[in-house]
Amino acid sequence: MSNLRLKPQTILVVDDNEDDNESVRRAFTKLSMNKLLFFCKTGKEAMDFLQHGGSFTETDKAERPALILLDLNMPGIDGYRVLQLIKEDLHLRCIPVIIWTTSSNEKDIDACYRMGANAYMCKPVTPEALLESVKRFKEYWLETALLPSLF
């Protein structure tokens, strides 16, 4: 009865790097998926978006995302903290969090999985490699995996 499941609405991208966000937008556009993306440029903004705080108190402006792409190195509330806050929140913890970072450091990878990250991906540099990565992301997270219901 999978048709009862809602189609994924939003993919939240939490990243302070404008160039990387632009690259992601371009790759998703090539796959006609750019409408799904919502960008937050700080950890604080992301938590407000998810918990309906700050400028997101009106819930219709902040639809709950189906997936979260999370960068690690951000000023202020960084990716680790955002990950921790999401996984501590009973209402948010079921949303898959995919770490999206330049670091391939083993320590970062292990730490993120320990904290409950659902996947860990390295940002590719070239547009070709990025497009390939986003294709696989789409194939797995949106077409293969079954995601929790959205409410």
Add this chain to the structure above:
Amino acid sequence: MFIPKHLKSYIMLKIQGMYGALNVFKDWAIARLKSEKQTPENLERIQSILALALDAVISINQDGIVDVWNEQAEKTFGWSNEEAIGKKLVELIIPSMYREAHLQGVRKFLMGGSSNILGKRLELKAINKQGQIFPVELTVSVQKILNRHYFTAFIRDLRDRKAAEKELCLYTQDLKRSNQDLDDFAYIASHDLKEPLRGILTQVFFLLEDYEDKLDEEGIRKLRRLVYLGQRMEKLITDLLHFSQLGRAGLAVEETDINKLVVEVLEMMDTFLEERNAKVTIPLPMPRTVCDKLRIGEVFRNLITNAIKYNDKPERLVEVGYLENIKAPHGDERDVFYVKDNGVGIEPEFYQVIFRIFKRLQNPAVKNEEGTGAGLTFVKKIVERHNGHIWLESVPGKGSTFYFTMGKLSGENV
């Protein structure tokens, strides 16, 4: 024979006295016999030995009165021979807080107790005439002559040595800190340099994507060159980052089967080996060794890669092996691993230079080989982290052999 009682006790007393006197005479005679060879020349020699000694030599009797005080004792403690002889030692060189302990120790020994000072090299505090308290090294021996004890001390002023030790310790700390700073610097610099560089590359990709139809061939060629240079710079920074991490991260040391390790390394390289018609052999089994498996795997991978890359022979041959003993340029070495090739070889003048980071040698026989020139720097760093040595032998045109050892790994390295 009748002897009146009072006379009898008188005689007994006399005899006892004579026995006492005899005993004294006996001790004296033994001492005299022992010192039979004590000619005036010998005495003078002993005096001069005392005078020239660089240690303070001080002797006291069992009442603690000084009767030997050599020249160095005068220098060390500031009291002249005339001032010291006949004085109580405690008042001359023992700081007040240790005086009671010293006197108790002597009393205990004289009553037949044991001593925890005699015959050992000790480090204690002493005081000089000016009242300065300073560290000394001291040995005390005891002599028994004519039923009386004499204690002789050899004392060395440790102030200079302590100062030198402290300086060395500070120097070592400084060196450790500056090495740490350097590693941290390399890490932070390479980590933070990467981000803007990625930004530059990304912008070039956007330019190529958005302005492809507006740019002419030359413009696109220049942008592609920019991408190439940017990516090359990124590789260099990545290598710098890796190098700094080799110096920072602890080693994961475990007993390792080197044969298995090298076979695993070769399996990962199989396309590379095939493409270049290369053959790697391990003529004899190598021993198990305690090391960081991942890092030593990296050493073999780098050495084997170089052996094949810098090789102009139609069949590129590499031999990986182990030697129990070998004469190295810097001395004999044991437990040596080696990687030997039939490649282009290296001129002796480059034996050191090749280990420098990003240093690559030009050889017309070897073209189209990509690389940053960091491989041997990683290898050297890893070998040194394993307390080992690395060196090479080479005949230009014939081939090179790289040798390395791994030393004992203490807790500090782990």
